[in-house]
Amino acid sequence: MGSRVEILNDGGYRSDGRRQFELRDIAIDLSRHGQADGSAMYTQGLTEVLVTVFGPREAKLRSQTIHNRANINVEVNIAAFSTGERRKRSRGDKRILELGAAIKSTFEPVIQTHLYPRSQIDIFVQVLQQDGGLLSAAINATTLALITAGIPLFDYVCAVSSGVHSTHAMLDLTTLEENDVPHLTVAVMPRTGKITLVTLETRLHSDRFEEVFRIACEAGKVLHEEMRNAIKARTSALARAMGEGHPAGAPSNREGDEDFEMGDD
Amino acid sequence: MRPPSPSIPEREFALSALQQSMRIDGRTLLEIRPINLTFGPALGCVECELGKTRVLAFIDSKMIKPPEERPLEGIISIHSEISPMASSAYETGRPSDEEVAITRMLEKVLRRSDAVDRESLCIVAGQRVWHLRLTLHFLADAGNMLDCACLAAVAALRHFRRPEVEVVGEDVITYDPSERPPIPLAMHHTPYVLTFALFPFASTPAPQQTKLSSTHVPTPQLANSSITAVLDPSPLEASLLPSSSPSLLSLALTPQRELCVVNKAGGVPVSPEEFLWLVKVAEERVREVEACLEGGLLKAKAEAEGIGSL
Amino acid sequence: MEVDDTDGGETSLRSKITSPGESLTSSQAFMRGHGTYVEDDEVIASVAGTVERVNKLITVRPLQTRYNPEVGDLVVGRITEVAARRWKVDANSRQDAVLMLSSVNLPGGVQRRKLESDELQMRTFFEEGDLLVAEVQAFFADGAMSLHTRSLKYGKLRNGQLVTVPPILILRLKSHFYSLPCGVDLILGLNGYIWVSKHVKDNEQEGEEGFDAEAVYSNQNDEIDDATRAAVARVSNVIRVLAAHFVPLNDTVLVEAYEWVVEQEYTVKDLLLREDVADALVSAVATARPDL
Numbered sequence: 004m005g006s007r008v009e010i011l012n013d014g015g016y017r018s019d020g021r022r023q024f025e026l027r028d029i030a031i032d033l034s035r036h037g038q039a040d041g042s043a044m045y046t047q048g049l050t051e052v053l054v055t056v057f058g059p060r061e062a063k064l065r066s067q068t069i070h071n072r073a074n075i076n077v078e079v080n081i082a083a084f085s086t087g088e089r090r091k092r093s094r095g096d097k098r099i100l101e102l103g104a105a106i107k108s109t110f111e112p113v114i115q116t117h118l119y120p121r122s123q124i125d126i127f128v129q130v131l132q133q134d135g136g137l138l139s140a141a142i143n144a145t146t147l148a149l150i151t152a153g154i155p156l157f158d159y160v161c162a163v164s165s166g167v168h169s170t171h172a173m174l175d176l177t178t179l180e181e182n183d184v185p186h187l188t189v190a191v192m193p194r195t196g197k198i199t200l201v202t203l204e205t206r207l208h209s210d211r212f213e214e215v216f217r218i219a220c221e222a223g224k225v226l227h228e229e230m231r232n233a234i235k236a237r238t239s240a241l242a243r244a245m246g247e248g249h250p251a252g253a254p255s256n257r258e259g260d261e262d263f264e265m266g267d268d
Numbered sequence: 269m270r271p272p273s274p275s276i277p278e279r280e281f282a283l284s285a286l287q288q289s290m291r292i293d294g295r296t297l298l299e300i301r302p303i304n305l306t307f308g309p310a311l312g313c314v315e316c317e318l319g320k321t322r323v324l325a326f327i328d329s330k331m332i333k334p335p336e337e338r339p340l341e342g343i344i345s346i347h348s349e350i351s352p353m354a355s356s357a358y359e360t361g362r363p364s365d366e367e368v369a370i371t372r373m374l375e376k377v378l379r380r381s382d383a384v385d386r387e388s389l390c391i392v393a394g395q396r397v398w399h400l401r402l403t404l405h406f407l408a409d410a411g412n413m414l415d416c417a418c419l420a421a422v423a424a425l426r427h428f429r430r431p432e433v434e435v436v437g438e439d440v441i442t443y444d445p446s447e448r449p450p451i452p453l454a455m456h457h458t459p460y461v462l463t464f465a466l467f468p469f470a471s472t473p474a475p476q477q478t479k480l481s482s483t484h485v486p487t488p489q490l491a492n493s494s495i496t497a498v499l500d501p502s503p504l505e506a507s508l509l510p511s512s513s514p515s516l517l518s519l520a521l522t523p524q525r526e527l528c529v530v531n532k533a534g535g536v537p538v539s540p541e542e543f544l545w546l547v548k549v550a551e552e553r554v555r556e557v558e559a560c561l562e563g564g565l566l567k568a569k570a571e572a573e574g575i576g577s578l
Numbered sequence: 579m580e581v582d583d584t585d586g587g588e589t590s591l592r593s594k595i596t597s598p599g600e601s602l603t604s605s606q607a608f609m610r611g612h613g614t615y616v617e618d619d620e621v622i623a624s625v626a627g628t629v630e631r632v633n634k635l636i637t638v639r640p641l642q643t644r645y646n647p648e649v650g651d652l653v654v655g656r657i658t659e660v661a662a663r664r665w666k667v668d669a670n671s672r673q674d675a676v677l678m679l680s681s682v683n684l685p686g687g688v689q690r691r692k693l694e695s696d697e698l699q700m701r702t703f704f705e706e707g708d709l710l711v712a713e714v715q716a717f718f719a720d721g722a723m724s725l726h727t728r729s730l731k732y733g734k735l736r737n738g739q740l741v742t743v744p745p746i747l748i749l750r751l752k753s754h755f756y757s758l759p760c761g762v763d764l765i766l767g768l769n770g771y772i773w774v775s776k777h778v779k780d781n782e783q784e785g786e787e788g789f790d791a792e793a794v795y796s797n798q799n800d801e802i803d804d805a806t807r808a809a810v811a812r813v814s815n816v817i818r819v820l821a822a823h824f825v826p827l828n829d830t831v832l833v834e835a836y837e838w839v840v841e842q843e844y845t846v847k848d849l850l851l852r853e854d855v856a857d858a859l860v861s862a863v864a865t866a867r868p869d870l
Binding site (some may be wrong): 100102209210 | 547
Binding site for chain 1 (some may be wrong): 595598599600601613615622624626627628640641642643644658667668672673674705709720721722746747822823824825828
């Protein structure tokens, strides 16, 4: 048990030297991954998740097609070496099934599935390392992978984990902290500020819950900024590559860009 | 075989009723179906009826040697399988998404939130502990099996009595209930699960707020809500939205305003204010459920004593 | 791929970069196109890509996506299933395309009725795994595309190899059939599938009466000499390298890149194994462009 570790010391630092509301380093790699239509490698601290997206494509099984929208299929695999203790989980493991079901139902209302009747979108989540915040990392990586695959979404989904140590709220917990304090995961759609996913698995008084819940909602918007920057960097790099190698006479007759009013970001 | 999804007119009918704050079974939006708990005959055997949904929970105990890593704690195991008996929607074999959701939720509510004091189930450290087996039988599915199953399980845990034991030197003496009265489990808290179905449209306020029963507690109001929440959804209400997974929010909480488990996995997005409002509603409603359980337990106890004194 | 600072580079881009959930403009003054949706009187992007505007129509074009078919497009596809009176064809789109038995040229004359015997021997024309070039003819109600091969240019593909690239790199041009000077034929399918093969002389392609079923549905490759094989491999590798660097493809770019590789005396596999060669190739193509 981790109770020997001081979760938050008198100076306001956590066991890994972070402040209460400090997130761990986030690294996002959006380069193409084999045959996949979209992929994202998302690293937050020591938690690392790779998500690849295939589709929309022809459904593998005819029974899975839905006549008026795309079917979403999520497969989660947790590497045996992802935790300190080597452990092989079977595909039928309830925890893995639940994780997959949570990702599926989170993205079902976010993906514009009605544009792709009878198609299937496959989302493969591979957990490479886990050190807390597994669900939130998987959701963020899935958002990024779907965007790189060019699949239309209503908005980003940005998830973050948070917890409460006695009366202090904390963000982005490590495994060590998750074992010790009540923690919840919140997924935010930043444009409207609405919440699609909330999970809490340990007892917490509802006044404390409200406090940490609101902080997590705010943190989701900060994450959105990170994710958006990564997407924009990738998109403009590709657009620039296309522009430079553009053959002469290619369509560039665009007129009157000045009177095009853009909403400010 | 999955039941066919509701037809378009069926769906439209139910949804437009909801927009006017009416449900097709005549309940108000935040009304729970009548709860009926039947205790006994054995201790730890409870049948819970929530409307027409029925779940039977049964607890038995035996002494085992604890696992190496946790020598000071008893073990609680939960066994639940939804058989086709409950509804033709279920098949034996591979568990459906819904079944996974129910068993995971039960697991979190009863075990992870530490409802039962597991250390009190220890008899001799590292040698003898109690192993409680909670078996749930899903008898009939008329919607919201999760709430019903959790209530049945909690009621069974509260109703259960384990035999009194005494440690004499190396031996453990178990007393028959006729010799010494069996003792109840030590519970940290009693969680109740309430499930809402969420719809992405606003509804007009209910027209006849005053005409409700005496047990009705005033509902906190939320202005400018863009969602409609329905407590204790029926199967039709859970399948109204065109999505393969229903848009549900399940809250496990205690009457002391403690949240034990929150599970909203996707579905209709809600604003933080709407979410916190739903938590407040649940805090109010959970008292009704608590009153049902406590009343039932008292009655069961009185009956048991009545039989005992004969 | 290098990612420069986006702020500096963005002004030089032809249009603005956006990503899902970003508000673009008011829906009262503009119309929403692909890659956008409307909520609360605002046009909002639903994909990451470049914003484009034609008069009052706002669209967002995603840079990496599946192929979005249009009638008249030339595509290269692979048969996935032989069904009743139709073939299913994988064409890198959101659903498999359909090639009706009535949309192919049958042996024994172009203008003849389809017979029951044709239905029974569909696998003699195309079987699972066969590659073909076809044109998008129409769409079904659910958005699946219907193909046809009723032209002498279309049909089964032989004598070469398939290279796949992101569909956005293939621009809509007058022709998608090219013969490169190095003795290699190219078919640039708009779905991102490119067929690189040995050059076939025009008069060999067209038999008498305009149609030779034996040749069209043959599974036999022609004799190919070593030099041609090397050229096919070199062109394929050039395409792979340029696609990995996201360079739009057409015949002039490819000819130039091919000549550059030959001039520099790199071997065929150098292109894929050595990153410096790949980078040099991309910059050679990019710098050479304005001179043309």
